[in-house]
Amino acid sequence: MTEIALSCIIPAYNEAPRIGGVLQAVLDHPLIEEVVVVDDGSGDGTAEAAEAAGRGHGHLRVLRQPRNGGKTRAVARGIAEARGQHVLLLDSDLLGLGPEHLSALATPVLQGHAGAAISLRRNAPLLWRMIGIDYISGERVMPRAVLASQLAALEALPRFGLEVFMNRLWIDAGLRVAVVRWPEVESPYKHDKRGGWIAGLRADAAMLGDIFRTVPPTETLRQVLALRARRV
Template sequence: VELSFNVGKGGALYRGLEYIRTNVVLLLDADLVGLQEFHVRNLIEPVLKGEADITIGVFEKGRLATDFAQKIAPLLSGQRAIRADLLQNISDMEVSRFGVEVAINRYIRKNGVRVKLVSLPGLTHVMKEEKFGLVKGFKERMKMYWEILKNVYQGGR
């Protein structure tokens, strides 16, 4: 799916829903470092086998900063596999920029969805400060946290 302007992760995901032709959808951040086939398997297999409705990947044995962030807030991880039918039922996803994970988590809580946290050893991502430099990266990080908090406290609207 190619979009002519940035609609955020939630908007892009929402627009892509009409193209889904599988039972399981894999969500991965675009800036992952060290992604390997076994990471994808770790995420998808529990959903395919009916052991979980959604898996959430947690970085481990990668970089201290990203591992630590994932340990404190694993439910904000962007690495997920989810049943397509559930993903299509999440109504406030399109208005979520960085808060798409929060929108999915809200749906999980309200609907008793079975979640499994899975380890993603050696996987990490490029931090905003590395992408944009220290000052702009920090501003981008704060903007991301603001969007997430807004989504949590305003119910995604």
């Protein structure tokens, strides 16, 4: 398998209305040589929407998971399939994303100024914007080897334990971290996507449960402080 510089991996679950906009920013980006969308058992035509958006782009692959297994397993599938020396992880529901945001995130790593990079979106929680880092941001750039060596561990993680697990890997590896502000980009709130506040709060509670099953609350605080101290 021929290695390339940068692969973009996009896990997606029921994001047919939004994934086309994300791919519009990704496809034909000069720094991205491969795009891998992993459809996580969607029931709304997400895979078909991704294929339609990428028609004519030979470096897009759309992989289909047989059933919904959660973001972590979808990313693990993408990591296993990707050929990049580095990977760019993107959520599939981002609004306001443009090619310039991807350049800003990838360039510090590709040029060797940082070991990894993480986004800070416009609607990240106020506390994270105040302290200058969103420790559970899903938009990241890092060497593929950081995750490729942990595929078995990824498969065993809770559905939404990925980001704090990656934080642990970055800290253990001593990576310097570029925090890249994206003031024009936001991620839809769960209550907007799930059809109401109750469903949104349940989804948030499930995500927090997965985070704290992966690392204890005290470690999440240590991660925030450690990543903040490693900013370049």
